[in-house]
Amino acid sequence: xxxxxxxIARSFFNLSxxxxxxxxxxxxxxxxxxxxxxxxxxxxxxxxxxxxxxxxADGYVAVVTIFNxxxxxxxxxxxxxxxxxxxKKEVIWSMMGGQTTEQGDCSRFKGNIPHCCxxxxxxxxxxxGTPYNQQIANCCKGGVLNSWVQDPATAASSFQVSVGQxxxxxxxxxxxxxxxxxxxxxxxxxxxxxxxKPSRFVTADKRRVTQALMTWNVTCTYSQFLAQKTPTCCVxxxxxYNETIVPCPQCACGCQNTSQPGSCVDPKAPHIxxxxxxxxxxNYAPLVQCTSHMCPVRVHWHVKLNYKxxxxxxxxxxxxxxxxxxxxxxxxxxxxxxxxxTQIFSFNYKSLTPYTAINDTAMLWGVKFYNDLLSQxxxxxxxxxxxxxxxxxxxxxxxxxxxxxxxxxFNGDNCVMPPPDAYPWLPNGSxxxxxxxxxxxxxxxxxMAFLLGYA
Numbered sequence: 001x002x003x004x005x006x007x008i009a010r011s012f013f014n015l016s017x018x019x020x021x022x023x024x025x026x027x028x029x030x031x032x033x034x035x036x037x038x039x040x041x042x043x044x045x046x047x048x049x050x051x052x053x054x055x056x057a058d059g060y061v062a063v064v065t066i067f068n069x070x071x072x073x074x075x076x077x078x079x080x081x082x083x084x085x086x087x088k089k090e091v092i093w094s095m096m097g098g099q100t101t102e103q104g105d106c107s108r109f110k111g112n113i114p115h116c117c118x119x120x121x122x123x124x125x126x127x128x129g130t131p132y133n134q135q136i137a138n139c140c141k142g143g144v145l146n147s148w149v150q151d152p153a154t155a156a157s158s159f160q161v162s163v164g165q166x167x168x169x170x171x172x173x174x175x176x177x178x179x180x181x182x183x184x185x186x187x188x189x190x191x192x193x194x195x196x197k198p199s200r201f202v203t204a205d206k207r208r209v210t211q212a213l214m215t216w217n218v219t220c221t222y223s224q225f226l227a228q229k230t231p232t233c234c235v236x237x238x239x240x241y242n243e244t245i246v247p248c249p250q251c252a253c254g255c256q257n258t259s260q261p262g263s264c265v266d267p268k269a270p271h272i273x274x275x276x277x278x279x280x281x282x283n284y285a286p287l288v289q290c291t292s293h294m295c296p297v298r299v300h301w302h303v304k305l306n307y308k309x310x311x312x313x314x315x316x317x318x319x320x321x322x323x324x325x326x327x328x329x330x331x332x333x334x335x336x337x338x339x340x341x342t343q344i345f346s347f348n349y350k351s352l353t354p355y356t357a358i359n360d361t362a363m364l365w366g367v368k369f370y371n372d373l374l375s376q377x378x379x380x381x382x383x384x385x386x387x388x389x390x391x392x393x394x395x396x397x398x399x400x401x402x403x404x405x406x407x408x409x410f411n412g413d414n415c416v417m418p419p420p421d422a423y424p425w426l427p428n429g430s431x432x433x434x435x436x437x438x439x440x441x442x443x444x445x446x447x448m449a450f451l452l453g454y455a
Contacts, residue, residue, distance in 0.1 A: 038222070040332060040354050040361055040409065044070035044148075046181060046188065046220040048082070051199050051212035052173070059090065059166035060173065060213070064098075064123075065138065066181075068145040068155040071352060072330050072363050073222060073412030075183040079143015080157065082181055083122040087174035090166045092116040097139030098123050098159030114164065120178070125157055136160050143184070146328055147412075149350050150365055170214050181220045187227030190220040224413050230254045232286075233415035234295040235408050239303035241398060242424035248293035252416040256290060264290040265322055267377075289320040289377050296321035297374075297410050299331065303403045303424075304386065310342065311396075311403070312388050315364070317410070319374050319381035326374035329383075330365040332409035336402075338362045340390040346371060347385040360406075398426055 038044055047067045052060045066080060081101075091114040092100065104118030125143040126134065138158040146154040167173035179190040198212040224231075234248035257263040267289055286296045298318045305312040315333075319326065338351065339359040352361040364385070366372035371383045396402075401423035408415045 040334065040352060040407075041071045041073070042354055044073065044222075046070065046183075046222075048179065048181070048190070048218040048220065049199065050175075050193070050216050050218070052214040053212060055168050055213065056093075056162065056164070057168075059093075059163040059168065061160065061162045063136070063158055063160050065156055065158040066145065069148055070222070070412065071149045072147050072332050072409065074147040074150065074155075074328055074330070075143065075145040076327055076411075077142055077144055078184045079125055079141075080145060080181060080183050081122060081124055081143070083120060083179070084176040085120045085178040086176055088166065091164045092121060093162040093164045095123075095162070096134055096160040097136040098125055098161075100124075123159065123161075125159070144327075145183075147330065149352075149363055150328060150330060150348075173214060175216050179218045179220070185227065187222050187224070188220040189223065189226065190218050193218050222412070227413070231416045232295065232413045233297040233299060233408075233410040234293050235405070235415050235417050236298060236300045237302075237404050237418060237423060238300070239398075239403065239424040240305060241303070241426055244424045246418045246422050246424060248291075248295060248298055249416055249418055250292050252293040253288075253295035256294060264288050264294065265377075266290050285323060286321045287323040289322070291320060293416075295416070296324065297326075297415075299408050299410060299415055301405055301408075303398075306398070310388055310390055312386055313403075314384065314386045315347075316382060316384040317374060320377050322377045325376050326411065328365070328372060329374045329411055330363060332361065332363050332412075334361045334406040334408075335404075336360045336395060336406075337389045337392065340392055341387060342390045343388040345386045345388075401425070 047069060049065045049067065050062055051065070052062045054061045064082075066082065068074065091106075093112070094115050100116040100118070100121045100123055102118060102122065103114075103116055104121075106113050106117040109117070126140040127142050128140055130140045136158055138156050141154070141157060143157070144154075145157055146152075148155050175193040175195065177192065179193065181188040181190055193216045195214070195216045198215045200209055200211045202209055231253045234252040236248050237246040238244070265287060288294055288296050296319070298320065300316040300318070302314040302316070303311070304314045315331070317329070317331065332352065338361065341349070341362065344364070346367060347364045348367060350363045351359055352363050353359055354361060366374075366383060374383055375381050401420060404423055405417075407417065
């Protein structure tokens with residue numbers, strides 16, 4: 001099949017083998033970009049650190065900390081859920097800064113009743129406003145974890161757990177197994193717990209260093225393929241030099257289910273208020289506006305103006321999800337001209353350099369208390385900004401779709417891009433090859449019919 005594709009493309013379009021290979025790979029990019037390894041954040045992960053701080057009569061007291069080392073993927077409300085399976089017959093006597101969702105069967109205990117007796121407990125963070133005598137440092141944020149770039153100070157969450165019927169020495173303690181992390185749904189896969197060097201802590205006056213009695217780490221990585229069956233965002237394109245507005249690909253995030261009324265919301269429906277939740281309430285299950293793409297979020301990239309030394313782009317993010325207010329949202333854009341970004345308006349910006357020497361990836365997010373909240377679908381369900389780039393004479397061009405991004409992530413998920421042959425082209429461009437896959441197929445069928453007619 002690949003050989004036939006190579007022959008046809010080289011014959012019809014006079015392309016080199018390398019160009020054909022690039023087109024061939026791009027045609028499958030929407031399927032292969034959902035692997036657990038993220039090329040724009042190759043070292044990103046969530047690390048769970050379990051520090052035993054003291055021994056008790058039948059076990060130990062530990063502080064468990066969840067670190068979000070992902071540059072742009074965060075955990076929003078309703079927050080993280082952490083689970084594991086005990087290796088022996090451990091119980092949780094008490095907790096601070098967190099709680100288990102179920103107590104389990106503690107009927108064998110008399111007098112002091114444990115906080116949780118389940119073999120496989122599930123822990124959640126406490127909510128803001130929890131009484132101080134139930135808090136520890138870095139707790140009680142409702143399970144919300146910011147990304148490492150946006151706010152490293154709030155990219156960690158901790159809770160304290162007192163474990164009983166466990167070992168009381170480093171040799172008799174057994175690490176838990178089968179760790180699971182939901183944030184708030186699936187998507188993360190956790191490896192086994194590994195015993196590491198005990199954590200070290202510096203006192204407030206910085207004159208003394210203490211350390212944990214025992215420490216183990218668990219590393220969890222994200223896969224968009226595991227998180228959801230369909231994409232969650234798409235990209236549309238336009239430019240000042242072409243009247244064509246390239247929409248999101250049809251059915252990019254699924255197709256409308258015409259046989260099941262209520263699967264999406266018609267914004268013009270007279271009784272829309274009866275099906276749309278009140279403002280401020282988040283629901284993990286999306287309820288999207290009826291569109292051709294059916295995506296919860298659309299990112300529009302508009303090439304707005306061309307100056308002598310600069311060019312300007314307008315970026316608009318629109319929320320089509322009636323069930324979600326996206327707090328602390330972020331956008332990651334890959335484009336070769338980000339090494340000459342001159343100014344950005346009303347968004348925060350940080351350069352990401354996953355390949356060190358190549359500065360072509362930018363992370364954008366909202367200004368706190370101004371536009372860091374992307375409201376649910378409706379009149380207020382959008383945020384926008386403009387970017388000003390300085391032209392690099394060696395690389396700058398408006399030809400062949402160069403002015404459009406290579407890829408876009410919203411909240412860490414890869415967005416569906418339009419096919420390259422649909423990009424707006426220069427009106428008088430000599431490279432204006434608007435030959436789509438459909439036209440190619442039509443030409444091949446016509447050629448086959450012609451040949452068969454002579455057979």
